[in-house]
Amino acid sequence: MIQKITSWFEQQTFGVCSWWGKKLGISTTKIRMYFIYISFFAAGSPIILYFIMAFILEHKHYFKLKKSKRNSVWEIEEV
Numbered sequence: 001m002i003q004k005i006t007s008w009f010e011q012q013t014f015g016v017c018s019w020w021g022k023k024l025g026i027s028t029t030k031i032r033m034y035f036i037y038i039s040f041f042a043a044g045s046p047i048i049l050y051f052i053m054a055f056i057l058e059h060k061h062y063f064k065l066k067k068s069k070r071n072s073v074w075e076i077e078e079v
Contacts, residue, residue: 014054 017035021028039046056063 014057016050016053016057019057 017031018028020026021031024031035046035050
């Protein structure tokens, strides 16, 4: 039952905390709790940051930089 609630919650809340948890190697629950604590102390202003992160995660394919294939020093051709 708890697993169903958690998966539903993740689908409805953009997955920001789970993404950070995977990147940092921290439990998703701890990240959620820290976010809630910080929101209480900062009068809710981290919610704006959360929505910005959610927007970036939803549209991350637009934000990825294209890597150019660079030649190494040894492959430079003389003109």
